[in-house]
Amino acid sequence: MKKIKVKFSDGLEYSFFSDILSKRYDVELSDNPDFLFYNCHGFEHARYRDCVKIFVTNECCVPNFNECDYAISHSYLDFGDRHLRMPYYYWHMDIPAGRRNPGRETARRKFCNFVYTNFSGGDGALLRRKFCEMLMKKSHVDCPGAVLKNMDNAIEPRGGNWEAGKIDFLRNYKFTIAFENIGSDGYTTEKLIHPFMAGSIPIYWGNPRVGEEFNTKSFINCNDYGNDFGAVIEKIMELDGDDEKYLAMLSESPYADGAFKSRPSDVVGDFLYGIIDRGRQKRIESVGISDWGRTSVSKYIFYGIAMRLARGDSRKYFRRKFYNMRGDIKF
Numbered sequence: 001m002k003k004i005k006v007k008f009s010d011g012l013e014y015s016f017f018s019d020i021l022s023k024r025y026d027v028e029l030s031d032n033p034d035f036l037f038y039n040c041h042g043f044e045h046a047r048y049r050d051c052v053k054i055f056v057t058n059e060c061c062v063p064n065f066n067e068c069d070y071a072i073s074h075s076y077l078d079f080g081d082r083h084l085r086m087p088y089y090y091w092h093m094d095i096p097a098g099r100r101n102p103g104r105e106t107a108r109r110k111f112c113n114f115v116y117t118n119f120s121g122g123d124g125a126l127l128r129r130k131f132c133e134m135l136m137k138k139s140h141v142d143c144p145g146a147v148l149k150n151m152d153n154a155i156e157p158r159g160g161n162w163e164a165g166k167i168d169f170l171r172n173y174k175f176t177i178a179f180e181n182i183g184s185d186g187y188t189t190e191k192l193i194h195p196f197m198a199g200s201i202p203i204y205w206g207n208p209r210v211g212e213e214f215n216t217k218s219f220i221n222c223n224d225y226g227n228d229f230g231a232v233i234e235k236i237m238e239l240d241g242d243d244e245k246y247l248a249m250l251s252e253s254p255y256a257d258g259a260f261k262s263r264p265s266d267v268v269g270d271f272l273y274g275i276i277d278r279g280r281q282k283r284i285e286s287v288g289i290s291d292w293g294r295t296s297v298s299k300y301i302f303y304g305i306a307m308r309l310a311r312g313d314s315r316k317y318f319r320r321k322f323y324n325m326r327g328d329i330k331f
Helices: 015-022 088-092 104-108 123-136 162-170 190-198 229-240 243-251 264-277 289-309 312-325
Strands: 002-009 025-029 035-038 052-056 070-073 083-085 110-113 173-179 201-205
Touching (some): 015 025, 104 243, 123 201, 123 229, 162 190, 173 190, 229 243
Parallel strands (some): 002 025, 110 173
């Protein structure tokens, strides 16, 4: 079995890739890697130059192919064998393929919920707050998060797993406001997936192309209404007042026809096996040290200032970023 040395950095964890890579290779985690996998949450990857660099992200980031040799992202990019479109939700989905004959009691659950802590990060953060305030004029919406909070201690972490607690909370509601932080082609996150997993109908804003992978008969898609929130709210109230229509939507499969026919591990595996079997063949020229140095210095200065001005957990975050970068700077 071929031995490969790999490293995972900048917020990317080995767990998803371990089974995929170990099927074909003897994998050694190393600080002197042949293959470096990294995310967008740091700059450690910039220290590594003599290796093949593979950018993998769950965020709304477009890969920089002047920086990486290969990339896996949500973006619709045609970049030959250097890019794989694999949205993050596809790796972690646990949605039932069909929801046949939901019990009539599901139409008698509480009305709607809004679970958010991000006040202003991205256009969607502002839009969803505005939307929730509009909907509240029609009927009560439960808000256990920091934004528009009107209830305390509503989400109980299940064994320390906040995500499981959130999904259990959503099960109690007919509708869930599911707005992304950003509206970008192909970028769909757990905002849509969690309500599906809980059997609650998502009220979705975000990916304009969401209908290519998810059945828009199974949720309320703001794009279908030209993002006219008044029209969206009319549809919500119509469904809320008509059990038959509500249950019909709830019975629809979340998946669009033809979507998700292959297992994520198979798709990612084929992509990575091709990279690794080509060996340490880099597909980019290294970024010039002078350019990289200027960029690193500017970020170093930013984190230093932010560390001094911030307080509490924010200060700890910027302090960690600042000291992590000290070894990267070449003055």
